[in-house]
Amino acid sequence: MPQQKxxxxxxIQMPGAYPxxxxxxxxxxxxxxxxEVCDGWNLPGSENYALQYxxxxxxxxxxxxRLDIKNGCILRxxxxxxxxxxxxxxxxxxxDAGVRCDSLKELASxxxxxxxxxxxxxxxxHLLLVKIVEDSNESNVIMTHTLTxxxxxxxxxIVSWExxxxxxxxxxxxxxxxxxxxxxIQQVCLDILESMVLSSHSLFxxxxxxxxxxxxxxxxxxxxxxxxxxxxxxLMALLQTAGDSDRKDMFDFLTKKNVRQYIxxxxxxxSGSVQDEMAHYLYVLQSVxxxxxxxxxxxxxxxxxxxxxxxxxxxxxxxxxxxxxNSLSHERxxxxxxxxxxxxxxxxxxxxxxxxxxxxxxxxxLDTMYYFATRYPDxxxxxxxxxxxxxxxxxxxxARSSIQLTLILCEILRIGEPPSETxxxxxxxxxxxxxxxxxLFCVCIQLLNKxxxxxxxxxEDFDKVMQVVREQITRTLSSKPTSLELFKNKVNxxxxxxxxxxxxxERLHQEETLAPPVLExxxxxxxxxxxxxxxxxxxxxxxxTMFRKISSRxxxxxxxxxxxxxxxxxxxxxxxxxxxxxxxxxTLQEKIPVADIKGLLTGKDCxxxxxxxxxxxxxxxxxxxxxxxxxxxxxxxxxxQLPLRLQFCLWTDGLSxxxxxxxxxxxMRSELEILxxxxxxxxxxxxxxxxxxxxxxxxxKPPSNFNFCYDFSQTEQ
Numbered sequence: 029m030p031q032q033k034x035x036x037x038x039x040i041q042m043p044g045a046y047p048x049x050x051x052x053x054x055x056x057x058x059x060x061x062x063x064e065v066c067d068g069w070n071l072p073g074s075e076n077y078a079l080q081y082x083x084x085x086x087x088x089x090x091x092x093x094r095l096d097i098k099n100g101c102i103l104r105x106x107x108x109x110x111x112x113x114x115x116x117x118x119x120x121x122x123x124d125a126g127v128r129c130d131s132l133k134e135l136a137s138x139x140x141x142x143x144x145x146x147x148x149x150x151x152x153x154h155l156l157l158v159k160i161v162e163d164s165n166e167s168n169v170i171m172t173h174t175l176t177x178x179x180x181x182x183x184x185x186i187v188s189w190e191x192x193x194x195x196x197x198x199x200x201x202x203x204x205x206x207x208x209x210x211x212x213i214q215q216v217c218l219d220i221l222e223s224m225v226l227s228s229h230s231l232f233x234x235x236x237x238x239x240x241x242x243x244x245x246x247x248x249x250x251x252x253x254x255x256x257x258x259x260x261x262x263l264m265a266l267l268q269t270a271g272d273s274d275r276k277d278m279f280d281f282l283t284k285k286n287v288r289q290y291i292x293x294x295x296x297x298x299s300g301s302v303q304d305e306m307a308h309y310l311y312v313l314q315s316v317x318x319x320x321x322x323x324x325x326x327x328x329x330x331x332x333x334x335x336x337x338x339x340x341x342x343x344x345x346x347x348x349x350x351x352x353x354n355s356l357s358h359e360r361x362x363x364x365x366x367x368x369x370x371x372x373x374x375x376x377x378x379x380x381x382x383x384x385x386x387x388x389x390x391x392x393x394l395d396t397m398y399y400f401a402t403r404y405p406d407x408x409x410x411x412x413x414x415x416x417x418x419x420x421x422x423x424x425x426x427a428r429s430s431i432q433l434t435l436i437l438c439e440i441l442r443i444g445e446p447p448s449e450t451x452x453x454x455x456x457x458x459x460x461x462x463x464x465x466x467x468l469f470c471v472c473i474q475l476l477n478k479x480x481x482x483x484x485x486x487x488e489d490f491d492k493v494m495q496v497v498r499e500q501i502t503r504t505l506s507s508k509p510t511s512l513e514l515f516k517n518k519v520n521x522x523x524x525x526x527x528x529x530x531x532x533x534e535r536l537h538q539e540e541t542l543a544p545p546v547l548e549x550x551x552x553x554x555x556x557x558x559x560x561x562x563x564x565x566x567x568x569x570x571x572x573t574m575f576r577k578i579s580s581r582x583x584x585x586x587x588x589x590x591x592x593x594x595x596x597x598x599x600x601x602x603x604x605x606x607x608x609x610x611x612x613x614x615t616l617q618e619k620i621p622v623a624d625i626k627g628l629l630t631g632k633d634c635x636x637x638x639x640x641x642x643x644x645x646x647x648x649x650x651x652x653x654x655x656x657x658x659x660x661x662x663x664x665x666x667x668x669q670l671p672l673r674l675q676f677c678l679w680t681d682g683l684s685x686x687x688x689x690x691x692x693x694x695x696m697r698s699e700l701e702i703l704x705x706x707x708x709x710x711x712x713x714x715x716x717x718x719x720x721x722x723x724x725x726x727x728x729k730p731p732s733n734f735n736f737c738y739d740f741s742q743t744e745q
Contacts, residue, residue, distance in 0.1 A: 036097050041082055042105040045069050058091055065105055078108040088143040112138060113147035120156060125170070132173035139180035149186050154178065162195050168210040175216040182223065189227040194234065197224070201238035204247075211252055218247070218258035225265040232269045239266075241278070245285055249294065253303065256295065260309040267316050268447075279320070283462075292459035296510070307452040314458045315447035321465055322444045325392040329384035336391070339398050340380055344368045346401045347412040371416040373425025383427060388444070389434040396469040397430045404470055411477055421487055424480040426473075428490070433472055436498050437465060440505065456510045471516045472501055482524040496527055503530070543720045549711070550704055557703045561696055565682040570594060572611075573675055574604065589616060596686065597622055622686050630680055 036052045048068050052061060059074070066074040079089040082104040087093070089103065097103075107115070116138075119131030135153075138144050148154070157178040160166060166174065182189065203209050203217040221239065224231040239262075247259035267275055282288070291310070296302060302310070329336055348368050366377040374380035384394055401408040415423040438444065441455075443465075458464050476497050485493045500522050509515040572591025589611055590601040600616035677695035684691050 036101070037099050038097060038101045038103055040065055040079070040103045040105055042069060052097065054095065054097075058089065058094060062105075069105075071105075076108050076111050077105055079103045080106045085140070087141050090143055109141070109144040109147045113144060113151060113153065117148065117151050117153050117156070120153075120160075125167070128166075129170050129173065132170055132177060136173050136176040136180060139177050142184050142186075145181050145184045145186060149181060154181050154187055157181075158192070158196050161199050162193070164199060168213060172210065172212040172216065175213060175220065179216055179220055179223070182220075189224050189231060192224075192231075197231075197234050198238055201235065205238075205240055205243045207243075211255060214247070215252075215254050215258050218255070218262050222258070222262045222265045225262065225269050229269065232266070236266060236270075236274075241281055242285075245282075245287055248287065249290060253300065253306070257303065257306045257309065260306060260313070264309050264312045264316070268312070275316075276320075279317070288459050288462070292456070296456050296459055304452060307454060308450070310459075311451045311454040312447045314454045315442065315445070315451070317458075318441050318443050318465065319445075321392055321438075324395060325388045325390050325438055325443055327391045328387050329381045329391060329394060331379070331381045336394065337381070339394060341365075343397055343401055344372060346405060347372060347409055369427075372412060373415075373423075373427035373429065375428060380427070383431060386431075388438055389431060392438065392465075393431040393434040396434050396466055397427070399463070399466040400430075400470045400473060403466070407470070407474060411474065415477070422485070423487075424477050424485070424493075425487075425490075429476055429494075430469075430473060432490075432494050433476060433497065434469060436494065436501070437468055437472065440498070440501060441465065455505060456508055457505075457512060457515055460511050467512055468501075468515075471512065471519065472497065475500060475519055478520065479524055496524060499527055503527075544722050545720055545724070546708060546712070550708065553704060553707055554700070557700055557707070558691070560703070561681070561691065561699055562685045565678060565685055565691070566592065566596060568678045569682040569686075570596075573679065574608075577603075591616065592622075592682070592686075593619075599625075625683070625687060628680065628683050628687060628689075 034054045036054060038050060038052050040048045040050060048065060050065070058079070062077055062079060063074040065079075066072075066077055071077065080086050080103065081089070082102040086104075088109055089097065106112075116131050116135050119127050120135070122128050122131070135148070139148070157174050160174045161171070161178070164171070181187070200217045200220055203213050204221065209217075221235050225235050244259055244263055247255050248263075250256060267278060270278060291313075295306065296310075331337070344365065348371070362378075369380045370377040372380075374383050376382040384390065411424075412426050415426065441464075455464075461467050476493065479496055479500065480493050483489065483493055483496065500519055504515055504519040504522060507518060509518055569592035572589055574587055574589050577586040577588050587604050587606055587608075588601055589604045589608070590599060591613060592599055593613065599620045599622060600613050601618050601620075602611075602616035604611055674695060677693035681691040681693050681696050
């Protein structure tokens with residue numbers, strides 16, 4: 029008796045027959061299962077049949093993949109792969125063009141299955157396809173099916189690409205080079221050539237010799253997106269497989285033909301969106317191009333190189349207008365150079381080359397600095413002179429910042445990393461500039477100076493500033509700017525305060541305090557917490573507060589005390605001495621019924637504020653019928669301001685509660701936010717690491733009847 033785990037319930041179809049529902053025993057040989065199915069339909073010769081998935085990828089079921097069959101799968105009884113391969117092999121050799129065409133069309137479809145491919149290749153079927161291509165006597169439709177079937181067969185890796193003849197390779201290259209070839213044929217041929225190039229170096233050399241770069245670039249300029257994509261795929265394969273010298277020659281040729289500008293205008297900015305496959309090849313082109321900078325990035329500065337030393341001194345001379353150095357003594361000239369290199373921001377002023385000995389960024393940092401100094405001399409001089417005139421601890425060191433910024437750009441642009449097989453994150457801005465690395469540096473070094481000033485940074489804050497600049501660049505590039513000008517505008521708009529806001533928002537999102545369900549929970553908690561604050565305010569009024577009585581001459585030499593009665597119906601007040609603490613309510617002879625209070629005035633609405641406009645002291649005055657009091661706080665010291673402001677908030681909130689109004693003080697809003705945050709965190713403790721959905725799950729509609737319910741009452745009886 030087979031175990032339940034070895035039984036799979038499936039359906040099997042066959043055209044013109046009623047489907048069979050069977051329980052497939054995975055321990056039983058597949059041939060025995062097929063025989064039982066054939067017997068169910070009274071089909072003789074079960075060895076000529078096989079099972080195949082009916083949906084999706086129609087793959088043959090074999091002993092090696094039968095365990096992938098799940099409950100509920102729908103299979104189809106079809107011709108065995110050996111029988112199918114034999115029939116197609118004969119059909120391809122038929123004298124009837126229609127039969128050949130149909131056979132090759134079916135071959136292109138079924139060749140995706142590895143079981144069929146093995147059967148067909150074992151009969152040398154692939155060689156038959158090669159002969160058809162070499163003879164080139166068939167129509168375009170038949171040739172397209174032939175090439176498609178051949179490509180599908182070769183993709184399984186059963187036969188090596190290196191076994192192909194040079195005649196076949198020339199024929200395929202000829203289809204690509206010809207101007208009048210059918211587009212479908214060219215598309216498959218480009219695909220075949222790409223696989224050849226990636227398979228071995230010898231085939232790369234043959235393809236490179238046969239394919240003209242002019243025709244390959246011409247294929248990029250057609251309107252057919254599939255041709256464009258396949259041409260780009262072949263071009264990337266050639267670039268990735270080529271040696272350093274060949275790759276440089278190919279890049280020089282592409283630059284001469286303005287391929288980058290064409291891609292920018294006609295592919296990236298085309299009317300249709302860039303497809304995923306094309307996006308991958310654009311990413312590869314970007315990666316391979318930027319990696320041309322890797323040798324410079326990996327090479328430290330050579331202090332013995334006169335050319336590199338001249339560039340260093342060129343940076344110094346471009347920044348500072350100095351007297352003729354030839355007339356100075358050796359010691360004087362050396363001292364002057366060291367001083368100016370220090371102003372440039374080099375750590376080692378006597379030997380600035382030591383700063384560029386670290387790799388990465390190595391010589392690439394020197395290249396970017398020199399490009400900035402020569403391409404934008406005014407901006408360069410302004411940067412250096414502006415910082416050299418600041419205090420030592422507040423100056424932004426140009427050289428140190430440039431070296432670190434170059435390293436950051438290398439990491440962001442992934443210079444030195446091989447392109448990923450699945451990557452598609454290309455930057456449209458790359459295709460808008462001939463020298464993206466250098467131009468980005470020129471924009472970002474000025475951004476760094478701006479951010480340094482916004483953060484009021486000192487030398488100790490250097491790493492913190494660089495982190496902010498990295499974030500500014502990364503966030504801006506992630507928005508996919510299409511031009512350098514657009515990047516410059518966006519990255520400058522993303523100032524330090526905006527970065528802080530974004531960080532705060534993201535932190536709240538990570539804590540899920542901005543999730544719609546959490547916001548809804550906050551709204552439900554607010555009334556309860558507001559009531560808690562109201563009670564605290566009334567209790568504080570019951571404790572009372574001492575105020576200074578202000579006379580008509582603005583003197584504050586007398587004191588009075590005010591407190592709310594325990595039943596919240598009376599305000600008791602009276603004069604007190606300065607050393608009196610918390611006088612009993614019975615000693616406060618004067619009182620005002622809360623019911624008689626008509627209003628509450630604060631700030632500029634108070635009468636005394638209107639009478640004394642323009643004075644330095646600010647005051648908050650609360651008027652209640654015949655009773656009034658002042659809360660005055662000075663601007664001179666913060667220590668006096670904070671407790672008095674708090675007392676003002678407590679009393680205005682408390683009086684607002686007594687008047688039936690909403691509390692509106694800063695203190696109330698702050699305390700409410702703190703209480704809400706604490707309450708939310710406590711309630712979400714059990715949901716740690718559990719994602720909170722934005723929307724509640726949809727509640728299904730009730731059924732039309734409840735006949736499925738079981739009535740237990742009858743059983744009990």
